[in-house]
Amino acid sequence: MSKRGSAAARAPHSKDLAARAPWLSIALAALAALLAAVCAAWPDVALRAWHAALERAPGARARKSSSPAGAASARARPEGIAEQAPCLDDSVACPQWARLGECAKNPNYMAQTCPLSCGVCDQAPRRTRKASTCVDEDESCESWALTGQCVKNADFMLAKCRKSCGVCGPYGPACERLSDAAVRPGDMNATFERALAHFPEYSPQVMHRDPWVMRFDNFMSDAEADHIVALCADSFQRSLAGDRVSSVRTSDQCWCNWGTCLDDPIIQAVEQRIADVTRVPVVNGEFMQIVRYGEGQFYREHHDQNSASWSPQGVRVYTFFMYLNDVPEGGETSFRKLALKVRPKKGSAILWPSVLDSEPNKTEPGTYHEAMPVLAGVKYGANVWLHMHDFRSVSQRHCLFTMKNTEE
Numbered sequence: 001m002s003k004r005g006s007a008a009a010r011a012p013h014s015k016d017l018a019a020r021a022p023w024l025s026i027a028l029a030a031l032a033a034l035l036a037a038v039c040a041a042w043p044d045v046a047l048r049a050w051h052a053a054l055e056r057a058p059g060a061r062a063r064k065s066s067s068p069a070g071a072a073s074a075r076a077r078p079e080g081i082a083e084q085a086p087c088l089d090d091s092v093a094c095p096q097w098a099r100l101g102e103c104a105k106n107p108n109y110m111a112q113t114c115p116l117s118c119g120v121c122d123q124a125p126r127r128t129r130k131a132s133t134c135v136d137e138d139e140s141c142e143s144w145a146l147t148g149q150c151v152k153n154a155d156f157m158l159a160k161c162r163k164s165c166g167v168c169g170p171y172g173p174a175c176e177r178l179s180d181a182a183v184r185p186g187d188m189n190a191t192f193e194r195a196l197a198h199f200p201e202y203s204p205q206v207m208h209r210d211p212w213v214m215r216f217d218n219f220m221s222d223a224e225a226d227h228i229v230a231l232c233a234d235s236f237q238r239s240l241a242g243d244r245v246s247s248v249r250t251s252d253q254c255w256c257n258w259g260t261c262l263d264d265p266i267i268q269a270v271e272q273r274i275a276d277v278t279r280v281p282v283v284n285g286e287f288m289q290i291v292r293y294g295e296g297q298f299y300r301e302h303h304d305q306n307s308a309s310w311s312p313q314g315v316r317v318y319t320f321f322m323y324l325n326d327v328p329e330g331g332e333t334s335f336r337k338l339a340l341k342v343r344p345k346k347g348s349a350i351l352w353p354s355v356l357d358s359e360p361n362k363t364e365p366g367t368y369h370e371a372m373p374v375l376a377g378v379k380y381g382a383n384v385w386l387h388m389h390d391f392r393s394v395s396q397r398h399c400l401f402t403m404k405n406t407e408e
């Protein structure tokens with residue numbers, strides 16, 4: 001045996017303790033006698049303490065609220081089905097199938113496979129998720145996942161590598177939401193009114209109401225704008241639209257998602273100002289995306305809302321767009337439906353909603369917009385897209401549904 005020996009070999013035996021410290025056994029005996037006396041004298045005190053402990057225990061609320069009806073359904077439960085077994089979907093596609101009407105078109109299959117999404121938990125046998133649904137079926141899954149195959153090759157990977165792609169639960173353990181909704185019905189109107197009243201230092205102006213488009217003439221200093229452009233100097237790449245290179249968007253982009261950029265005090269200060277104005281936490285924001293348009297470059301009319309309400313990060317609720325230089329000619333942000341064109345001005349910014357104030361999970365039809373072609377010079381800008389829920393932590397956990405645009 002090694003010199004150090006095992007912990008068990010070194011642990012003093014209770015008898016040795018009693019021999020070495022007789023006062024300890026006397027004290028313990030006295031304490032036990034005292035407790036017995038208290039319980040005998042005030043049984044309800046002991047009982048209340050026991051109930052309080054039970055109420056704090058996990059699952060206590062369910063126990064407490066179990067109504068007579070709950071008791072009846074527990075009695076009627078078929079044998080062999082555990083009382084606590086959750087109602088689960090067996091496929092990550094269930095929410096989408098349900099939205100497409102499959103629960104009605106294909107009721108038997110769907111009730112078995114997607115009871116949660118079809119809302120038929122009472123009819124479907126409750127069962128724990130089969131362990132086999134959360135496994136990799138190929139030993140290369142982990143390395144494929146690390147090289148981005150869960151996104152690039154989603155059909156194959158979601159079938160064969162569920163574990164490595166982190167899609168085991170309805171969202172997969174990597175994708176659990178860590179935050180409540182940042183925007184509730186009515187919050188957006190209140191946020192815009194508050195921004196108008198509370199941030200005179202940014203010179204807010206209403207460009208449009210219903211839907212809101214608010215301009216902040218003085219959102220950042222020239223030095224801050226120059227600094228943000230300089231951070232990206234060597235990191236621009238062709239912009240993507242909806243995850244791919246597309247002729248509708250011809251600019252270059254740079255995601256501020258690497259260490260030096262994320263840790264940059266100016267980036268952090270600007271992100272915090274955006275959070276203060278919008279009342280949406282910094283972690284709900286995608287990483288800042290800096291864009292550069294050369295002469296003739298543009299982003300055709302599009303909508304920024306790209307994430308399903310069921311996705312872990314939820315919908316994109318706001319866009320905060322900052323202008324990082326003065327553009328000699330062209331490059332306006334145009335909201336055709338609102339008959340509004342915003343001219344780029346260094347240090348200014350615009351904020352608009354991508355969802356409805358009254359139903360913040362639904363797309364706001366008024367805020368389609370376009371980056372008009374730059375006619376002379378270059379245009380630099382920066383997007384911050386803010387989501388309903390925490391975006392950054394699920395993205396850091398490599399959750400598939402934050403990396404990929406998701407559809408309703």
Ligand SMILES: O=C(O)CCC(=O)C(=O)O
Pocket residue numbers: 291299304321331332333334369370371372381383
């Ligand atoms: O460049 C602009 O004015 C707007 C850019 C934009 O809409 C986007 O990048 O989604």
Ligand SMILES: [Fe+2]
Pocket residue numbers: 302303304369
């Ligand atoms: Fe946009």
